[in-house]
Structures are given as C-alpha cells and as structure tokens.
Amino acid sequence: xxxxxxxxxxxxxxxxxxxxxxxxxxxxxxxxxxxxxxxxxxxxxxxxxxxxxxxxxxxxxxxxxxxxxxxxxxxxxxxxxxxxxxxxxxxxxxxxxxxxxxxxxxxxxxxxxxxxxxxxxxxxxxxxxxxxxxxxxxxxxxxxxxxxxxx
Numbered sequence: 001x002x003x004x005x006x007x008x009x010x011x012x013x014x015x016x017x018x019x020x021x022x023x024x025x026x027x028x029x030x031x032x033x034x035x036x037x038x039x040x041x042x043x044x045x046x047x048x049x050x051x052x053x054x055x056x057x058x059x060x061x062x063x064x065x066x067x068x069x070x071x072x073x074x075x076x077x078x079x080x081x082x083x084x085x086x087x088x089x090x091x092x093x094x095x096x097x098x099x100x101x102x103x104x105x106x107x108x109x110x111x112x113x114x115x116x117x118x119x120x121x122x123x124x125x126x127x128x129x130x131x132x133x134x135x136x137x138x139x140x141x142x143x144x145x146x147x148x149x150x151x
Contacts, residue, residue, distance in 0.1 A: 002047070002151075005028070005030070005038065006038060006042060006047075007151045008028050009024060009028055009035065009038055009039070009042070010042070010047075010048070010149075010151050011151050012024055012027050012028060013048070013051075014148040014149070014151070015148075017051045017052075018051075021035050021036050021039065024039075054147070057094070057110050061112055062110040062111065062112055063111075063112060063113055064110065064111040064112070064113060064114060064116070064117045064138070065108065065109070065110050065138070065139040066108075066109055066110075066111070066117060066121075066136055066137065066138050066139065067106060067107070067108050067136070067137045067138075067139065068106065068107040068108075068109065068125065068134055068135070068136050068137075069103045069105075069106050069134070069135045069137065070083075070103070070104060070105045070106070070107065070131055070133065070134050070135075071102060071103060071104050071131075071132045071133040071134075072104045072105065072130045072131065072132055073130045073131070073132045074104075074132075076130050079129070079130035080098070080104070080105075082129050082130060083105065083128055083129055083130050083131070084096065084098075084105070086128050086129055087105070087107060087128055090107075090109070090120070090124045090125065090128075092109040092110055092111060092120045092124070093107050093108070093109045094108050094109060094110055095107070095108035096108075103135075107125070109125075121136070
C-alpha cells in the first residue's frame with residue numbers, strides 16, 4: 001500500500017497543503033518528477049482525495065455548534081433515504097453520520113447564536129421526515145480536533 005516515501009510526502013502535505021511539487025520534492029529529498037508521479041498515483045488510488053480550504057466557521061460569526069442525535073421511524077421502508085435527502089438540504093448542517101444501534105443519525109449543525117439555532121431547529125430540523133426521537137447536545141468546548149493522520 002504505502003511505503004515510507006509515500007508517508008513522507010503525505011506528512012509534508014498535512015503540515016502544509018499549499019506546498020508546490022518542487023517544494024515537496026526539496027523537503028522530501030526527491031526530484032519534482034518523482035514527487036509528481038507519487039502524487040498522481042496517490043490520487044489515482046484514492047488515498048489523496050483533494051486539497052481543500054478549511055474555514056474556521058467561528059471566525060465568520062457562527063458561535064453555536066449543536067450535535068443532534070436522531071432515531072428514525074423504522075416502520076417506514078424509505079425512512080433513512082428520505083430523511084438523509086432532506087437533511088442534506090439544511091445549510092446549517094455541516095456533518096451527517098449514520099449509526100447502527102439506538103441512535104440512527106447524528107447531525108452536526110452551526111448557528112450564529114441561540115435565536116438563530118432555535119429558528120433552524122424549529123423551521124428546518126423538526127420538519128425533516130420520519131423523526132421518532134431527537135436529542136440535542138450543545139458543544140461547550142472542543143478538547144481535541146485534529147484532521148491529520150498519524151503517518
């Protein structure tokens with residue numbers, strides 16, 4: 001799968017994804033052509049999906065993060081599909097996870113303040129189809145958040 005050279009390139013990209021291929025090559029002690037071939041292979045293999053901007057939503061005025069744990073009405077055959085299709089359309093929802101167990105779905109959403117959250121909850125979340133039960137957990141603090149992998 002991955003060798004030491006691949007891991008080195010990925011570690012360098014995680015530390016600074018804006019590095020160009022020549023900069024990566026210099027830091028990795030390789031030629032630019034070799035780094036480009038490795039990057040092309042990592043992309044083709046689906047290991048390296050994209051380079052993206054991570055925007056701090058708090059810096060844009062969103063002060064509230066809420067995790068909603070939902071149980072769906074499983075007596076409806078297409079409950080999951082219909083719920084997920086509708087939940088994807090809620091702009092405040094930044095993450096959707098599905099589970100096996102008592103909780104079926106977790107939605108993570110952001111809002112500017114508590115009145116904004118209350119509006120989103122009443123007007124958009126409670127109108128989603130097939131909700132049997134819902135529990136809201138407001139994020140008070142983030143203890144650890146790291147998107148880099150231990151390569």
